[in-house]
Amino acid sequence: MFWLSPAHAQTFMPTAASDIAGDVDNLYSFLLISSFISCVILIGGMIYFVYKYRRKSPNDKTPRITHNNFLEFLWSFIPLVIFMVIFAWGWKVYHDMRSMPENGLEIHVTGKQWAWEIQYKSGVTTSNEVVVPIDTDVKLIMTSRDVLHSFYVPSFRIKQDVIPGRYTTLWFNSNKLGEFHIFCTEYCGTSHSGMIGKLRVVTREDYDKWLEQESKFSTLPIAERGAKLFQNKACASCHSVVDSSVRVGPALYQKFGKQQITSAGEVTVDEEYLRESILNPNAKIVKGFNPNIMPSFQGQLNEAELLAIIEYIKGLK
Amino acid sequence: MGTAAHGSNSNVNYLNEFKGIKSWLLSLDHKRIGLMYMISILTFFFVGGIMALLIRYELFAPGKQLLSPDQYNQVMTYHGAMMVFMVIVPGIPAILGNFFLPLQIGAADVAFPKLNLASWYVFMFGAAIAISTFFSTKVDTGWTFYTPYSIKTGTAVVAMVLAAFVMGMSSILTGLNFIVTVHKLRAPGMTMFKVPLFVWAIYSTAILQVIATPVLAITLLLLAAERLFGVGVFDPALGGDPVLFQHFFWFYSHPAVYIMILPAMGIVSELISAFSHKVIFGYKAIAYSSLGIAAVSFIVWGHHMFVSGQSEIAGVLFSFLTMLVGVPTAIKMFNWLATLYRGSVTFYSPMLYALGFLFLFAIGGVTGIMLASMGVDVHFHDTYFVVAHFHYVMVGGTLMALMGGFYYWFPKMFGKMVDDRLARMTFVLIFIGFNVTFFPQFILGAMGMPRRYFDYIAPYESLNKISTMGSWLIASGFLLSLYAMIKALKSGEKAPSNPWGAKTLEWQTSSPPPHFNFDKKPTVTGGPYDY
Numbered sequence: 106m107f108w109l110s111p112a113h114a115q116t117f118m119p120t121a122a123s124d125i126a127g128d129v130d131n132l133y134s135f136l137l138i139s140s141f142i143s144c145v146i147l148i149g150g151m152i153y154f155v156y157k158y159r160r161k162s163p164n165d166k167t168p169r170i171t172h173n174n175f176l177e178f179l180w181s182f183i184p185l186v187i188f189m190v191i192f193a194w195g196w197k198v199y200h201d202m203r204s205m206p207e208n209g210l211e212i213h214v215t216g217k218q219w220a221w222e223i224q225y226k227s228g229v230t231t232s233n234e235v236v237v238p239i240d241t242d243v244k245l246i247m248t249s250r251d252v253l254h255s256f257y258v259p260s261f262r263i264k265q266d267v268i269p270g271r272y273t274t275l276w277f278n279s280n281k282l283g284e285f286h287i288f289c290t291e292y293c294g295t296s297h298s299g300m301i302g303k304l305r306v307v308t309r310e311d312y313d314k315w316l317e318q319e320s321k322f323s324t325l326p327i328a329e330r331g332a333k334l335f336q337n338k339a340c341a342s343c344h345s346v347v348d349s350s351v352r353v354g355p356a357l358y359q360k361f362g363k364q365q366i367t368s369a370g371e372v373t374v375d376e377e378y379l380r381e382s383i384l385n386p387n388a389k390i391v392k393g394f395n396p397n398i399m400p401s402f403q404g405q406l407n408e409a410e411l412l413a414i415i416e417y418i419k420g421l422k
Numbered sequence: 423m424g425t426a427a428h429g430s431n432s433n434v435n436y437l438n439e440f441k442g443i444k445s446w447l448l449s450l451d452h453k454r455i456g457l458m459y460m461i462s463i464l465t466f467f468f469v470g471g472i473m474a475l476l477i478r479y480e481l482f483a484p485g486k487q488l489l490s491p492d493q494y495n496q497v498m499t500y501h502g503a504m505m506v507f508m509v510i511v512p513g514i515p516a517i518l519g520n521f522f523l524p525l526q527i528g529a530a531d532v533a534f535p536k537l538n539l540a541s542w543y544v545f546m547f548g549a550a551i552a553i554s555t556f557f558s559t560k561v562d563t564g565w566t567f568y569t570p571y572s573i574k575t576g577t578a579v580v581a582m583v584l585a586a587f588v589m590g591m592s593s594i595l596t597g598l599n600f601i602v603t604v605h606k607l608r609a610p611g612m613t614m615f616k617v618p619l620f621v622w623a624i625y626s627t628a629i630l631q632v633i634a635t636p637v638l639a640i641t642l643l644l645l646a647a648e649r650l651f652g653v654g655v656f657d658p659a660l661g662g663d664p665v666l667f668q669h670f671f672w673f674y675s676h677p678a679v680y681i682m683i684l685p686a687m688g689i690v691s692e693l694i695s696a697f698s699h700k701v702i703f704g705y706k707a708i709a710y711s712s713l714g715i716a717a718v719s720f721i722v723w724g725h726h727m728f729v730s731g732q733s734e735i736a737g738v739l740f741s742f743l744t745m746l747v748g749v750p751t752a753i754k755m756f757n758w759l760a761t762l763y764r765g766s767v768t769f770y771s772p773m774l775y776a777l778g779f780l781f782l783f784a785i786g787g788v789t790g791i792m793l794a795s796m797g798v799d800v801h802f803h804d805t806y807f808v809v810a811h812f813h814y815v816m817v818g819g820t821l822m823a824l825m826g827g828f829y830y831w832f833p834k835m836f837g838k839m840v841d842d843r844l845a846r847m848t849f850v851l852i853f854i855g856f857n858v859t860f861f862p863q864f865i866l867g868a869m870g871m872p873r874r875y876f877d878y879i880a881p882y883e884s885l886n887k888i889s890t891m892g893s894w895l896i897a898s899g900f901l902l903s904l905y906a907m908i909k910a911l912k913s914g915e916k917a918p919s920n921p922w923g924a925k926t927l928e929w930q931t932s933s934p935p936p937h938f939n940f941d942k943k944p945t946v947t948g949g950p951y952d953y
Contacts, residue, residue, distance in 0.1 A: 117865050117869060118869070118870075119869055119870050129800075129801055132795065132797050132798055133792075133798050133801075140788035143788050144784050147759065147780070147784040148784055150759050151777060151780050154759060154763055154767075155767045155769075158698070158763065158764055158767050159766075160768045161766070167700035167701070167953050168700070169701050170700075170764070171701055172705070172706070172707065173703075176756075176760070177704055177707055177757075180753065181752070184748060184749055185746075185749050188745035188791060191791060192741055192745045194795065195795030195798060195799070196741065198796070198797025199737065199796035199797045200734065202797070251570070251574065252570050252571040252574060253570070257872065262800065264729045264800050264803055264804070265729050266729050268731055269570060269659070270658025270659070270663075270664070273731045288870065288872045290804040290805065290872040291568070291804060292563075292873075292874040294495070294562070294571060295495070297874060298872075298877040299877065395492075
């Protein structure tokens, strides 16, 4: 049972990439070992007894053992002590997870069906991508636009529900460069399992460089800005822009100027139709697709941003 | 068991005394009502099982296999809702409890036979509403109906929660009936500490049903009101609190977990004692631990919510209290082991299921303790680790015990013996299939795969494949069981009154029992396990 040793516990866990992950894994190893021993006692004892005391003849006489106070005390008390250790240790780790750092790098996270919107203090926004410097306390301040979501980074062993109408927080300090998964772990509808983001841990210099690059956004040409927004608002997770393949929604590749059959009859895909479909997606549903899947972006995009996205879609040839 | 009251030796019994469909649908006989529950619940189990196979088939590989994401979410919801509200919660109490609780305490029927029949109709009415949603817009919330998703989704949530409400009503009525039956109808001489442990378990369960279910009812009504009238209890857009729903929901649904497992523990106590041919060890400890579990189960609901945003102090209390539930559970495990000690153990199919229960419940139990430890739960919460854990408890525990109970009491219920060789094969298939299906899910959960996922990333593929193949083994085991039981009904050997040589009262009357159970009211002098 080599994987029971603490060094190998990670065999079943994703790469540990945060300070807290080491603490969690130690507790996990302890739990694995004590669980394994308990199972050996219970299941092993059971197998031993049923073998040893299998019926030998129909006239077997069994002793009348009704109880044994000392034994019963022992097997109530010993588990209780072990459980209390597990409880206290679990609390300690949990307490560390929940004690927010004082001067951490604050990043705002907004969950929505089905993407993570990330906002940095400098004004940089991204979608489904969090970039943080290594060995830095990072604090996430999170809320949701629609339903419950849960922000989960397996490699950091942290998770927190994201709730509309209030802020919840989460913190970590990553000690490993690399790219890690962000999963949504609170069921949120159609594309719940597609709501995957990435968390990139980079060096301090790369972080500064990345941040500067991202902030040049407003000076980009309009269609490029549209491309960026398209990415940031996670439009691409439902609409293909490189071919005509159908994802959750219809492809947008080479659509501009074409005729389209919708729930409100045939329409031409022009600026007006695109605008309406972004702000009021249910107005004209493309044939073969369901209403109420795409959320409205009313109030989330200003006129300039709308225009940029439309320009970008126009250019998909 | 003391002076035995013998059933009649004539061929008139509860099955053949009255004929015709009306004699069933209007029957007040607890045994017939038990069988009606059996047929309905097994049908629902069959449908819920097909949903399970569909889920596993979809997860055989990443990407779409058969279902669209929306269809997957619906199938996942129906699997959970049907298995919980229509199979596992009512399962053991309504089928085996109905049938054997009066028999085991030497009564002619339950305290309120008409109420008992009404419970079945209420249950079927609720089930009909639930099934009707499948033919409208369906439901895609998951069986937990978490807000605000359940408020916003365009599916038939109101009908589904009303269905759960109505079935909850049935659960309350059954529980009430059983409590009064245990208090008022015990045979002369049968004190509370002489009733079989199955009765203790059903009794503890009944208390939970009566006290906890109203909370679910009011929660579901609030949710329906929220959807219909926008009252703003749970919807943050209207100033409500979505997390409040989780508190309400788990205030019922955690005790409900014990509504599901306590009766199973009762069956296992009967089986272990009967097939060890030995008095149960620690009768009082087992009986009191049932009550203890029932009591503490009311104040542990927050362990479902360690990452929900509840305060740390609440989390600490719930974690602590959850550890306390582990103690009476451990006591039961050790008592069963001690019963085996110096016994005379036979390995008929019911005993195999009981031993299977001990095996799987041990794993379900220790992983439950892992999940109760907050620091680790944060990582495991809402991953496949949780899915594996509760299937080890609900399926590995409750369903194994239910199957064991079926094979144990089948001769009494139908007067026919099951081919035990076939029955043991069903155990092997289900037990191996179960472990192949669900053990890999612990590892998937540790690796971080979230639950309720239609699709997954590549590293999770091989374990998901193994898990799916296991589900086929389980299915073949249950189908073989169906075959074994139908074969027994058609051509099984005639069962004697007491094929297993057990000591509880139900074995003192004929198989199947007469309409009023005992021809002469039994008088009890000894205990239920005097081997």
